[in-house]
């Protein structure tokens with residue numbers, strides 16, 4: 001097992017030593033793509049997706065034999081401020097539903113040909129209210145981060161990440177606000193807050209106010225991306241960050257899910273140049289801030305189907321697209337093999 005980081009400085013040290021991807025594998029994949037019986041570039045993003053998989057797996061012939069979905073669950077003290085229409089108890093109830101196979105992600109993981117593991121993180125101990133103090137102590141943050149880090153099996157071919165936690169679209173929006181600000185907007189809360197599970201107008205106002213209050217309370221401490229997620233995030237978000245870093249160390253490409261999942265992984269992009277290069281945003285969530293967040297990360301989500309669920313649903317949905325890309329790459333004939341005349345022949 002790769003060493004688990006000790007403390008925030010341990011995470012920083014790992015981020016300073018991230019390995020680059022495999023240029024040679026990606027180049028070999030691009031060279032084969034150029035020989036396949038299709039006009040150059042005509043399979044669009046399917047072509048570059050294979051190169052991305054190969055680059056991060058370190059394989060000229062990428063594989064999708066072992067695909068895992070990891071869903072982390074945590075509870076949020078900020079729920080007491082009326083920022084979600086659902087009660088906090090729904091987090092644990094949904095964890096039971098996942099175990100019985102009754103949630104959307106159970107169906108989508110099966111369609112993706114992926115294993116599903118749900119990791120509840122101290123659901124009976126919600127984080128502290130982020131408006132009036134750090135959501136997590138350093139010890140709490142590290143425990144959750146390392147639970148995520150250690151949940152990633154090194155031999156995976158692909159990892160899909162997701163979350164469950166009532167109130168976490170508020171935490172995600174606060175984290176996005178801390179990491180990326182909002183050029184020119186009067187209020188960070190107004191810029192980043194969305195309706196999550198469907199909060200009404202009064203709830204949306206409370207959510208915006210909570211985000212603005214949190215940013216004002218924590219102030220300059222939020223300049224450090226790890227402090228930002230410790231102070232504003234939740235255990236499931238810390239675990240997603242830990243899993244994303246572990247995946248990079250194990251050469252496992254990652255599919256991020258929607259707004260909350262992307263916000264949770266975002267500190268890695270701030271901690272290391274190219275820190276999220278091994279990750280794709282699988283889909284553009286309908287949650288208000290997600291496209292803005294993707295834009296600030298310089299990432300283009302793969303799908304846009306209007307989902308706003310979480311649970312890794314969008315990440316799992318993208319797996320069949322990757323399988324299709326790989327099937328074309330591996331199975332198509334070259335111009336020479338098929339006796340098809342090339343361009344300008």
Ligand SMILES: Cc1cc2ncn([C@H]3O[C@H](COP(=O)(O)O)[C@@H](O)[C@H]3O)c2cc1C
Pocket residue numbers: 083084085086090094163164165166167168169170195196197198199309310311
């Ligand atoms: C039944 C149910 C299933 C869910 N699955 C994911 N979420 C999603 O909604 C929650 C965040 O939205 P908010 O910030 O508005 O509470 C998270 O649990 C997220 O995973 C769900 C929410 C509910 C109610």
Ligand SMILES: O=C(O)c1cccnc1
Pocket residue numbers: 169196197257258259260261285286287290307308309310311
């Ligand atoms: O995009 C998300 O992550 C999301 C959207 C709504 C509710 N929960 C999560």
